[in-house]
Amino acid sequence: MQRKALYGLLFIALIAAPFIGAYPLFVMKVLCFALFAAAFNLLIGYTGLLSFGHAMFLASAGYTTGYGIQSLGFSPELGLVAGTAVATLLGLIVGLFAIRRQGIYFAMVTLALAQMVYFVFLQAPFTHGEDGLQGVPRGKLFGVLDLSSDLALYYVVLAIMVLAFLLIVRIVHSPFGQVLVAIKENEPRAVSLGYDTDRFKLLAFVLSAGLAGLAGSLKVLVLGFETLGDAYWTMSGLVILMTLVGGMGTLFGPLLGATLIVALEDRLGDLGTALANVTGIDWFRSFGEAVTIVTGVIFIVCVLAFRRGIVGEIVARVRPLRA
Numbered sequence: 001m002q003r004k005a006l007y008g009l010l011f012i013a014l015i016a017a018p019f020i021g022a023y024p025l026f027v028m029k030v031l032c033f034a035l036f037a038a039a040f041n042l043l044i045g046y047t048g049l050l051s052f053g054h055a056m057f058l059a060s061a062g063y064t065t066g067y068g069i070q071s072l073g074f075s076p077e078l079g080l081v082a083g084t085a086v087a088t089l090l091g092l093i094v095g096l097f098a099i100r101r102q103g104i105y106f107a108m109v110t111l112a113l114a115q116m117v118y119f120v121f122l123q124a125p126f127t128h129g130e131d132g133l134q135g136v137p138r139g140k141l142f143g144v145l146d147l148s149s150d151l152a153l154y155y156v157v158l159a160i161m162v163l164a165f166l167l168i169v170r171i172v173h174s175p176f177g178q179v180l181v182a183i184k185e186n187e188p189r190a191v192s193l194g195y196d197t198d199r200f201k202l203l204a205f206v207l208s209a210g211l212a213g214l215a216g217s218l219k220v221l222v223l224g225f226e227t228l229g230d231a232y233w234t235m236s237g238l239v240i241l242m243t244l245v246g247g248m249g250t251l252f253g254p255l256l257g258a259t260l261i262v263a264l265e266d267r268l269g270d271l272g273t274a275l276a277n278v279t280g281i282d283w284f285r286s287f288g289e290a291v292t293i294v295t296g297v298i299f300i301v302c303v304l305a306f307r308r309g310i311v312g313e314i315v316a317r318v319r320p321l322r323a
Helices: 003-018 024-044 055-071 075-096 105-121 149-170 173-186 187-192 197-223 232-248 253-279 282-305 309-322
Strands: none
Touching: 003 105, 003 232, 003 253, 024 105, 024 149, 024 232, 024 253, 055 075, 055 197, 055 232, 075 105, 075 197, 105 187, 105 232, 149 173, 149 197, 173 187, 173 197, 173 309, 232 282, 232 309, 253 282, 253 309
16 A cells, blocks of 8 residues: 555646646656666566667657658657567567576576667668667657657657556566466476466566567657667667666666766766866866766766665565564
């Protein structure tokens, strides 16, 4: 009940966010990355598979949606479906190769395939190479709702995010989700109980890829562009950081981790300027250029002090008190 109340308060806060001073475009960006991190957490947090190539699903869906809307005349809903479908299909293809290996070898296979996809996007004419897709129109949802309004698009993104999160919750608490946890904890024991673990891991990989693709499709619709940065390996590292900082294997952790990291990347320069104005030290003005250093320091602190992530540590400390 406490968890439901917390999620209820969060949902109410998100509904009211545009009216209490929050910038809708920034919140939508946070929601897209939160969904991306939640999709990745479904794979690593509940199945124990470390993918170092999840950026390929974010980017493949983004390019598909952007190209479909901009060049093929797709409606927004058709663009979202097409992008998610392409990411899901790519996840199936990659998963068939990746699940044949375990541990670091699994991670290296996903990284190698992701880099291959990156170079395909770099050379493909429809992606416009290093220039990326620019000026992707938002259009009208179902031909009725004009998404050029940030407020209208915000509530569409919020609704999709809530439905996707409920799907993840349902997956985690289903018998299928419990088998995934069993595979993570002790795969040989799961095999001895008669489960075909490769099939379960493949399905988890495909679901994670599809949800990551949905995040990529929403992101290009929100921002209006898609670049190679979403396909590069650093994006895969960024989603790992979001998940670890928030709390791997928790439902709320990736959402918190994504919020912190995106806020740091977008607002660190403003924070540095404010500190420089208050203290009179001009060095703080360079904060915006040192965002990777700051996120690296946060990662080190979390690894040393919060081994379970922020939410994981809170849950671990509250549970004995409740007992």
